[in-house]
Amino acid sequence: MRLALAQLNPLVGDLAGNGELILAASRQAASQGADLMLTPELSLWGYPPRDLLLRPSLIAKQGAVLNQLAASLAQELPQLAVLVGMAEPSGAAPLPNLFNAVALVEAGSWRVVARKRLLPTYDVFDEQRYFCAATGPSVLELERGGRTWRLGLTICEDLWVEEELQGHRLAGADPVAELLSSRIDLLLNLSASPFGQAKVALRQSLARRAASRLACPVVYVNQVGGNDELVFDGASFVMDASGGVDAGSGVVAGIAVVSQLASCKEQVSCWEVNGAGPAASLQVASLPTENEQLFRALVLGVADYARKCGFSSALLGLSGGIDSALVAVIAAAALGGERVQALMMPSPWSSDGSLRDAQALAGRLGLGSRTAEIAALMASFDTTLTPVLAGPPSGLSAENLQSRIRGTLLMAVANQQGQLLLSTGNKSELAVGYCTLYGDMNGGLAVIGDLYKSSVFELCAWLDSAAAGPCRRELGLPGDGELVGRTIREKPPSAELRPDQLDSDSLPDYAVLDPILKAYIEDLASTEQLIASGTPAELAERVMQLLRRAEFKRRQAPPLLKIGGRAFGSGWRMPIAAR
Structure with missing residues (x-):
């Protein structure tokens, strides 16, 4: 089976335009012989759609756009199936009344095949404002290449379950562990993960751990592009567990990135797996240095x-x-x-x-x-x-x-x-x-x-x-x-x-000031902790006072481009009148 990873740059809220974007990517995927194309999380909406999700007219329009996409694919590309990120009405009366979901579009119709389990509400994320959490794992069976493929489906945060790698994790289910008994052939993760320094390596570490636990390849497709303060870097990849399982340790050997898409560029690239041995990569891009x-x-x-x-x-x-x-x-x-x-x-x-x-x-x-x-x-x-x-x-x-x-x-x-x-x-x-x-x-x-x-x-x-x-x-x-x-x-x-x-007339030298600011802002350190770690008390208190004031x-500042761990803006929600 040949999978296409569609690293797309949607415009938030432009359902019709994003549907056309997905259709154009589908044509590229089909020209490369793809059987199934993956698009990012909420690809029909663009991430994050925020309070646009509360508009009933847009939820209704989503269904019409999916119907049109299904009809166009059936007419032009009947051999191709596409996984599309969407917002599925839950049928519940109170808010939140949507699922962060994935639809399979094929054969002139569409159906929901996955729902997100872990809904982030930290940093810039606020998904529990809009979405309900799914209650079980998602496995899609797909007939391709003369066999039935069992595909485990996860959405972004569902892969972020390794606290020792991340430093934290959401309370709740472990969507990767829940797929162990399903004996899946592939784990697919549809993401909208914003850029952060050293984040590419962390995503790949999480995928490597999932590939080892499930003894199967992990296919990770990420959104690309800037949406307000957030920049999505793409850098989608395939982590292949082609080495098999070591009988003595039970650990999967030979786990490596075998297909790597570009950073910060739209791209559609294919990867092929035959189910009997190592998979074939059609495109491997080298990732730039951290400064680049x-x-x-x-x-x-x-x-x-x-x-x-x-x-x-x-x-x-x-x-x-x-x-x-x-x-x-x-x-x-x-x-x-x-x-x-x-x-x-x-x-x-x-x-x-x-x-x-x-x-x-x-x-x-x-x-x-x-x-x-x-x-x-x-x-x-x-x-x-x-x-x-x-x-x-x-x-x-x-x-x-x-x-x-x-x-x-x-x-x-x-x-x-x-x-x-x-x-x-x-x-x-x-x-x-x-x-x-x-x-x-x-x-x-x-x-x-x-x-x-x-x-x-x-x-x-x-x-x-x-x-x-x-x-x-x-x-x-x-x-x-x-x-x-x-x-x-x-x-x-x-x-x-x-x-x-x-500047040094009013502020400490930046070589002194910046580490203190990073401790206060990124690590949420207290003044007492900074003093205990060697920062002069007068300096620590002065910087904290400046930060508060x-x-x-x-x-009242303009939106800024978030590139670090904790940025001022939607991920920094401090009161003004406070002590």
Whole structure:
């Protein structure tokens, strides 16, 4: 039997469009001789559909789209069966009244063949708001190649049952263990698993464990593409248990990835198993390094956010600092340099070097660039506010005014030109409130809002290295020489809001600050735990206070691209008024 893994990029809520996407992938699969095509979790909806699932009209439309897909497949591709992720009405009156389900579409009709057991409600997930949990395992019997195949079906979280690998797991059933008595030939997992650093390796470890427990191959197909703050990296694979079972230990030998799809790309690829020996792989892609995976995920997130929200071009403020430089590179790779405009807004405190660096970077990336001096605007604000404040604005108020002037200019240009405004702040700044509401926080998307400052430096160093050349060329960036530039990478971080200002005047060095922030945010460490581990008490308490006090700012920040373990946004639900 030949299986096709359809690594699709759906548009959330576009049932008809996603049905056409599945049909187009089916044509590719059939041209490769596939018998059965797998699509990702909730592939007809796109993941996560959130409260669109509460609309009865869309649930009704889903049935019509499935009927049309079944009719089209019967007419064009009668030999192909397709597994489609869908939301199945449970028939119950109270909410939640849906199952996160899988339908088998073939022979001109469709039927539900699997329902999800484990419904995540941690981090960015909130599935128990919409779905009921299934009560038993799902096994599909399919006649292909002169024999009956027994296929175990699981959906995303159903594979995440190894606490020692994951560090945690949901309470409840073990869907993998429940399939032991069914003696299945293959385990299929339809997923919508967002990108995370080192997550590809974790998924494969989970699949390897399942392959060993069930003594059969595991086929894992994952969604790809950006949906709001989440980026799905695909990286689907087949984990084959071709070595057989060792009679002495009972452990399956020879478990390995035999088919690997690309990271951050749409793809349809086939894999064939004959049931009597090792399976044949038609396509094996090598996964990029961690820095390249991270960069590609950010590029994909920007490209899809713009495309799916109806923007064809973007705008950003380019200061000559490393954060805006990285965002500019990502935007150029995502949209093309000719579709990205940089606005430089020097104040009397901006250094000549920063302006030169910004202009040089815009030239390397092929960005359109304009300059708007803000000295006159600063003076007019001083004149207007002097009688109100009994003197001109000073200190932090004056510094924030510069940021808000720039933010207003950026919003005006983006509004006039129909551009997506990209915010350029990083996670370290957002964590401690080193950012200005209605100023540098303005924008429709915070591109690197989940990237700590130290990670910004690391990613920029990689981008400027020879190792990034092939990736840069593939994404339409200059392939040779420095891209961000040494002068940008090596200058001390500064917002240049007053003479000789440095970030370190207000904050600990990022090499000191970021590990403390990671402990507080990612590991949920307490101040006492940090002090016990060697962090000076005054520093630990100061950082925690800054983190707490900035909560109201984060609540008003633009959506950011989640690339880490715990990002600000839907996975961070802290109160504002709290102690």
